[in-house]
Amino acid sequence: MSSSKEMFDLNDPIIESDEQKSFSDEVCESHDNKKPFLDEVWGSLFPQENDLKQSTRTNNRRKIVFCDVCEQSFANNSNLKQHMLTHTGEKPYSCEICHTSFSKKSNLEQHIRTHTGEKPYKCDDCGNTFAIRSTLLRHMNVHRGEKPYSCTICNKSFSYKIHLNRHIRTHTGEKPYSCEICDQCFSDENNLKQHVRTHTGEKPYCCGVCGASFARNFVLTRHMKIHSGEKPYSCDLCSKSFSNKSHLKRHIQMHTGAKPYSCLICNQCFADDNTLKLHVRKHTGERPFCCEICKNSFARKSHLQSHMKISHADGTPNSCAICNKSFSSKSNLAQHIKAHTG
Template structure:
């Protein structure tokens, strides 16, 4: 019987069936236990607490990974660039930077993603689902973490501070990218010309520059760009 239920759960990975629905946001899950954990996002419940810094978590695995930050334990190392990680799943996601693998494809528009979380966020663009609303301005967001970051624009809170120059940031990811200015780290490499970048979005924009398609043209010098933001930056340089 146990084998049969395990087989049924596995079959859902192929059929896409998600019978357990969240009553708040409508997200579906294969397992009742996963739905139970998800519900804590809405209730704010975080039962697993760090004994060293009092930070709390929804999942025990998240707490275990967090504890490695205190011990600086990073047992999983990338064989390509040597960067180390606290868990194997993060290493697996990181490896896609080098391989270019993007296994998650949107069934609506065909856009592909290297990370499942990015794929899930993207699919909500098509459904228009914005279940998380700001109590101040009523703006809707696809994810609870986006709402949390947005609320800081009202409070002015910037809890993540650079230890070297004391510049403050709303998001930890922004601080992480900023810190690379001091360390010189550029972990994202173009597979075509080996140019390195601090963040994946800049790297992806650069990769487009190798393609034939460059639809954005500078009316001053006639140079073409694959990305609108690159054209805008170019125009600012010309004006200066």
């Protein structure tokens, strides 16, 4: 009757019904308590088959009530009453922080964790914690090696449905997520979020050691290896080690002499794509790194950094007091002033 959002972020809250919560709790317990017998009607788990049979006989005597709107069944009137709120649209539970409203108190409690950062559900295998029980259950598929979601096109399997949905778009070419600023489209919502940060300058991932901030979490993870000294990627040819895989790949090309990246303008070839990008700016004249003090721009970030150290070490612009023209260095400014003073 109501549509559900097909895609979701792994960190987004996934709201569970009362029945799903009960089932999820018992599934979690089953990992420790060995409860392999499932009551497919009520979702309960039992350690012995006789326990399941006894429960089935008891449940057959339980009263089942039905929703008059959608005919969904419930174990009692209390659950039915809670369910009816989804039809009436009533949301009596409101968040005191952002005032978002919910039809269930349990949904509100899960939502509040997005503000507090609380993650009460812990994986016993790896120690990862989660805000939502269902996210933990999906995560357990990774440890069990289960991949229940299969692509009908190429039969590749995935532990998470979100990964399957993302994969299917590699077949269809669908890019449903569009940037409101530049209209660039993306196949994945997370890629769109990361792209938008290139416009806003937002860098939410901060290093606790040196304070450096980053737009992407994986860049922070890679950066942390600088502090830890960890270099897990080793060259098989010379045993030199690197903190990230891309640096290893670039290094190996020094041994092989491979230059797979070619300039479409002059056909010059390069060992890595970053060097190619820098080269292309010579053709296009692009200077994306701009000095906020004197507004001079540079093709390379390292050139901007050098400029800041040489020209603005004291934080002041090299601008002419007579005509307000700015210069990249103090020596150029001094030469310019002579034009005024003679």
